Amino acid sequence: MPLAWYSPQPERQEIMNEAFFDKKEYKPLDRVDGRLKVTGAAKYSAEYPLPNMAFAVLVGSRIAKGTIKSIDSKAAERAPGVLAVISHLNAIKVPGYQPKGEHPSEPSTNGQPLRVFFDNKIVSNDQPIVAVVATSLEKAQFGASLVKIQYTKEQHKTDLEANAGDAKLAASAKKNPKSPTADYERGQKDAFESAPVKFEAEYVLPTEVHNPMELQSIIAHWEADNKLTVYDKVQGTKMTQKNFAKEWNIPEENVKCIATFVGGAFGNGLHNWPHETAAIIAAKQVKRPVKLVLTREQMFTMVGYRPRTWQKIQVGATKEGKLVAINHQSIGQTSSYEEFTESTLMQTRMMYASPSVSTRYRILPLNLATPIWMRGPGEATGAFALESAMDEVAHAIGMDPIDFRLANYTESDPDKNMPWSTKYMRECYEEGKKRIGWENRKLKPGEVRDGEWLVGYGMGTGTFGANRNSATVHAELDKEGNLVMHCAITDIGPGTGTAMVQIASNTTGIPTDKITFHLGNSEFPNAGLQGGSSTVNSVGPAVLAACNALKEQLITMAAAKGNSAFTSAKPDDLMFDKSELQLAGKSAKTTLADLFKQNNIEKIETTNESKPDENRNKYSMNAFSMHFAMVHVHPFTGQVRVKKIVCCADAGTIVSPKTAESQMIGGATGGIGMALTEDAVMDHRFGRYVTKDLGDYHVPVHADVPDIDVYFVNKPDLLADPVGSKGLGEIAIIGVAPAIANAVFNATGKRVRELPITPDKLI
């Protein structure tokens, strides 16, 4: 047996210190699940072949409000292959349908979630009211077309503007006056009225729909009477497990939720929706696994949306460009049965050094399904108004919009009266200006041309809380140096697995190809939702903790075997160099194989939880972004072409530069959609959407998207979390739409305050 310890060559020692102990730089890494995704081997929710599978298709209501008078299901029941036609008339009782006031999802919204097949009430158009279950998808679809339903109609309300007078304060605001939805005042109440420069405008953001490419899908499988497995397209496996355990009154450990791959979600998987329960009911009733995939139209009506929001903003400033007051109010849609709220007005309170600020957030219950957070929820909506208004005020006082913003830069959070944990926006202004070519911008709109096209430059800023939740990771290290981790977190696309592998590799020195991160399964250790840009900030520290715990075990093992160099070592001192273990500044070294052999073990393992700490009470923690756009606008045809976007982000440590850049590019693309193309149009006579597929609801295509240049400040925020990350998913989109709207104004002199900026609004 070779000696366990030996002294390496001195020059080698130096190299190792540099390479392994200065673990600051994260290098771009190909996505760890890339091969599965490019070969079609990645399995999404509807792609698990279970024996004896049945297929369910949902029939939606054709009125927006009223009651079901009758359901004629005879023809459907007689149709070949149809196993069941399920509605409130014959659905089994769901034991845990929540009593009023309780909501099954986390975090909770106020109200009563829609209980599918519960009663004959219609509360929104295309509400799921019947499920047809058959032996094949085609047969289920045909069966669904045969169901005849009669309704008793009641007068519905779906129009935000027409019913704005009924808007109300959210219950959350009444309960907690410090809630983001509560009325807010600081400074002088009538400061706006006496400001030297007064600006006032209204902005409208239409209903937008997440529309991930994967249709919402679930396979519900009762493996025993009280044992349920769901392959479900969700953003939280633990949330789903808890909700369905409660809904079906069975122990949590009897519910398993698998969401290994999620084909995009952008927020619509943050809630468990009626179609999921419908599939579970159907599976119970036909005693077979049931697959249910929504249609693209149903993606508009059954799994949430970004609510149409009206905003009015007043900005008072001095002629020199100092803000005096901002008053900002908004009204957003919600359903008649749940109070959906979002933080539309939060950044107005803290983004700029305005001595006086007031916000008024209201919701309007309508005969629509409940909205749900959509990428950059609230903040993206609010930023459209705030950042457009900042541009408008800068224009009114003849100031460069960047100079105007810098004149009102805040060095601490004026809302919470706390220092920022970190804020590096000045770097973003500088870098963004340079990269977009801001010097080519003219203060006066319509002055720059490229052939027939008008050229404009604009920018907008964004911010989102550096959220962090508790998370737990299990890690296992074998004698070959393979590190395998498990966590219940999902990956809807940002590259969570890749990021976690990078954190683990960075922490341990184990090469990335020897590290595996398993996710998307409720049987794995606890993690919250993949939402609110919190994943790296929450799960990353748990990975860190688990890696350090493993290292501690190794140190203890080594020390116990009489290696004195290890007795006082700390996890940070220990790194892997291939299969060897190396101590910083020491010449002590061993191999993993030997250490495991000496201790007569095959592997070591650990489970570690990481939680937010008390720094959260001392600092205001936010990620910031800044987006710059250069657009061409055709003066006669109204076409807008975004020619270049520069995204700058102060998001703390960037642990996976490659996937992080992609995330920023994706956010900018979503922002192009917000600014220029997306609009879920409703015919309020029927309370029914008319643009409800990917042909009519325009998300950006290849030809809409220019080169997108991404700059990360990449400075750690170690107050926010030990990884130093502040989150990226939301700030990637927040501020993009106003940047483009501001660029369009700079190109044309036309200010569009109701999105999207389609050609008809510019001619």
Next chain:
Amino acid sequence: MIQFQYERASTAQAAVNALTNNSNAKIIAGGTNLVDLMKRNVMAPNKLIDINALPLREIRQQDGKISIGAMALNSQVADDKLIMEKHPLLSQALNAGASAQIRNMASVGGNIMQRTRCHYFYDTALPCNKREPGSGCGALEGMNRMHAVFGTSEQCIAVHPSDMCIALVALDATVLVAGPKGERRIPFEEFHRLPGNQPEKDNTLQNNEMILSVEIPDNAFSKNSHYMKIRDRASYAFALVSVAAALNIDGKVIKEARLAMGGVAHKPWRLKEAEKALVGKPATEETFRQAAEIAMQGAKAYKHNAFKLKLGPNVIVEALKNAAGLV
């Protein structure tokens, strides 16, 4: 989708017979529109007659015209050397429509036969006289931003969605069709119809007729033509307004002109009066602006599509400028 019988026709005559024997049968070629409509229960033929085996894919020059088989694929025509050389307008219009995949599936005949994309036509929960005669026109007082401004009726204000057809109507194409009584030729402008009191009828083809080919007479427009399509995103969307413009310019004077618009009527909308206004005039922006004004005479806007009255003439001018090489 309902279950249906499926049959492969081996000759055009067999297809025509099958249509004659069953008024609820439909021809399927690429299926890009029909299968979509069947999935949504907007159309429910009980029999599909597959004509893919018919020898109708050829594009050939003959006696002063180019004949394009009804089964020629949209992508095949768009990339065809003869078409690109003689009728670049058609190639351009084809490439402005749908996506590369759809153009690889969709036939020329099917493109001509495609139905409107009106939201109300597509949603069986909403009224539509085209889908359900007598149920009302949902668009008339509804969300009619995408709808027609020319030739509408109280029954229907839908538009024909094709790009290819706008070029074909401008190029004076003829549609050769086969029916129980043999073949006949329909001038392209007469092929599609206005809704009037029978919006359920898109065109003048009889139920038991089928398209064999489209013929385009030789012309002198290949140097100066342009198809311009304005839409809500940069690609893969239906037109708000599109214009096919073709000029025969002698020196600086316009000898001949062809103009047609898409996104504005229940049929590809030929602008003959505007064409007349161009002939004999210099190819200048001013000439084009005058013609554009004439083109929009008689246009009538609805609540959400008034912008087309302004966008329309602008696009005409821009298309003509591009055709004339002024841009």
Next chain:
Amino acid sequence: MDKNKSNKKPEKEDHQESRRDFLKASSILTAIAVAPATVAKAAEYNLGEKISAAFETTPVNLTINGAKKQLAVEPRSTLLDVLREQLNLTGTKKGCDYGQCGACTVHVNGQRVLSCLSLVVMQEGKEVTTIEGIAKGDELHPMQKAFIKHDGFQCGYCTPGQIMSGIACINEGHAETKEDIKEFMSGNICRCGAYPNIVKAIQEVKNGGQKS
């Protein structure tokens, strides 16, 4: 509906008027929404005595990823649903089912088409290639490698369609310029917004002279 109604009333009144008309047409207080008449009629036709015949499946012979297959399908079954639900070739994705997103793109006889709008019965004798069929054993297709290298995806759901489309885009000769690629790839929607990276991947394969 009242056909003689004037269009010149103020908007609001018009709105209510048309609403009343619609209600009238649907028997005042009870709106009867039934299966669309077209479907009901056809269903009647099919569900009578012809029921057994109508639901018989049709044999289809075709080649999928090089393997000959004899399938028995309903005429209404799409290539997409048969690939995913019968053959467990789930790499081909359903994103919209209406030909509006490109996620279901496959090659039929070497051409990129949408499997969601393709009836399987119409593929008799054809060669279908899906994402599962482009790698040579463990050796990825150059386009697959380029997608990994350039991070041409996030959630991965549109990826198989983008890759199949990208390969065809080059073969068609529509990848000569970046602008061309963007235009001829616009039938493949990526909601995560990986477009610029996808374009880079296609450019790299194009410049490497790679063909499928």
